[in-house]
Amino acid sequence: MTARELLSEYENRLRGRTPSDQPWEPLGVLTERDGPVARIHYGTHGVVVHQPLQGENLGSLVRRQQEAFAARVEPVEWKVYSHDPDARQLAEALSAAGFTPSPSRALLLADVADVPRRTAPSVRSHFAIFDEPRRRSLRRLAAAAPEQRGRLSETETDTGPWDVLVLERHGRPLDALWYQEAVGAEFFEIDGMTGPRPELLHAAAERAALRSRFIVAEAPDAFVPVHVAAGFHEAARVTTYRWAPPGEPARERPAGWIPEPEREDIWERFEKHFEVTYETAYDGIAEPPGSVTWYMAAVEDSRDPLLAEVEAVVARGLRACGRPGDRLYRLKWYISSTRCDPTRVGGPGQPRWVGYSYLTDENVIQVTADLRMGTYGNFVEESLCVFGADLVAEVEDELTALLGTVLRRDGRPVGNVWTFGP
Known part of the structure; x- marks a missing residue:
């Protein structure tokens, strides 16, 4: 499939999807809708999701979301996609409201059939790792990774008993990849990886092939070549804008x-x-x-x-x-x-x-x-x-x-x- 075709599947199946759209809604999460956007409240922070916005008063829309998150003392994240017709106007409205952009990332999409599917002997599932010291080691690796689609700490909280693919050498973790499956959308979501390792992408594709048709990732520029070599297409750029209201947010989800x-x-x-x-x-x-x-x-x-x-x-x-x-x-x-x-x-x-x-x-x-x-x-x-x-x-x-x-x-x-x- 071409990058354009994959992007169309992403827009129609996954983008703008909220926890309430899933068969098993994550614990402690509340979704509120405001016209074309949805606010996802995690108690500790919030996220705004939507499909392309057209014909909206963006300044007013942004202010309403700020007011809602400020009432809950939740910092908020808002992604801007480079291919949207209103991407520039939305970025300007967010910046004018005090949002700060992060470095942009590549939106990478693949048909599962186009990615080599194999798990190397050096890659194993986190489910085989029961001792807490190794879990802490994985968390440290993930915390030091560049920003991608989602943090391991969030994936762990959302999915409960979490699964991570771990590349090991002599029993020690070198790099890791964590993921979720968008049930019903046929997308396998790579939330992040700690290093550009083709072995991890191939192992992820093997997992994805069980129930999904497509794979999505967001990666910094240094990680793009290994994704492209594995069969991914760079379909767009993504920039996360962040804003925090006054006050001390909750440290734990509800x-x-x-x-x-x-x-x-x-x-x-x-x-x-x-x-x-x-x-x-x-x-x-x-x-x-x-x-x-x-x-x-x-x-x-x-x-x-x-x-x-x-x-x-x-x-x-x-x-x-x-x-x-x-x-x-x-x-x-x-x-x-x-x-x-x-x-x-x-x-x-x-x-x-x-x-x-x-x-x-x-x-x-x-x-x-x-x-x-x-x-x-x-x-x-x-x-x-x-x-x-x-x-x-x-x-x-x-x-x-x-x-x-x-x-x-x-x-x-x-x-x-x-x-x-x-």
Whole structure:
């Protein structure tokens, strides 16, 4: 395919796409639309995306986006594409509003069929790397790389358990490439690479061929020759403009996947405090004083409207009892887990709520970092334990109205459920 044909596919399939357009929206992200543009709020920063703008009052459009991001104290990034008819006017409007441009990069596009597909023995997937020191080494490599399509830190936060292709020599990482797949758009997105290594591009093409038709990358001039040699076309230039409002932005997103070793730490403290392990989970936790446990047998399956009502009550309670800067963890044994600040998700103008308190086929935990409040859903016993005095006070009446039967208070049976035994 020619560069023009590839650029047309990029414009029609991928450009202007937002997280809300994807089957699995990243955690802690909110998308807002304003006419021809979309604002993507990450809590720590924001991005403006759009297709070519024509016939717009660019000065007014830019000011509106600044006001929206300033209200959230989010620095903002805005890309300008050289092939757009209004590229010069947009760049001038951004500069007039105080945006600062970064060095331009090449927009590189390829048909997967045109890129050699092979993985050299010296290239391996990050999924094979479990030790934290090597992960830190990869993060350092990525942080030192020139600006490209996306930072590894953002890719890691968006996709959860992240995959990186690593070029090694004698067991030591030399360079790395990180990527995402735009599900539904048939594009494989190379977010960045730490050095111009053809081995990494060939390995990426092998991955891309599994589910994608096209590959996109943005690279500094020094990286362009290796892409072109691998079958990419330089289709345009991209310049990122940045602006930061007054104030101190948040350091963490409202929600995201739990990184290691934080996940190990919260699991260790939870299991010790509540006297439970994976092997004993079906028997429940050591329910603390002030806790209340309800019988959940009335919930038939995950689509039951009653369960949705229960979850809404619990979420409102956790939000009401949350403290600024809280970390609320959603945990399942041996499965990737998430965390959020309960005061920054689930409300008006905020990203969606990410937790849940009960599953009909797995045990699930919600707990704050200080272990003061949370929930434990035991699907075998068909029970939901809520602990933490403030949280119990917030949700008890509503949950009792919905579920009726209380199994235990303070970890002791209340005597209203018949069981076998003496």
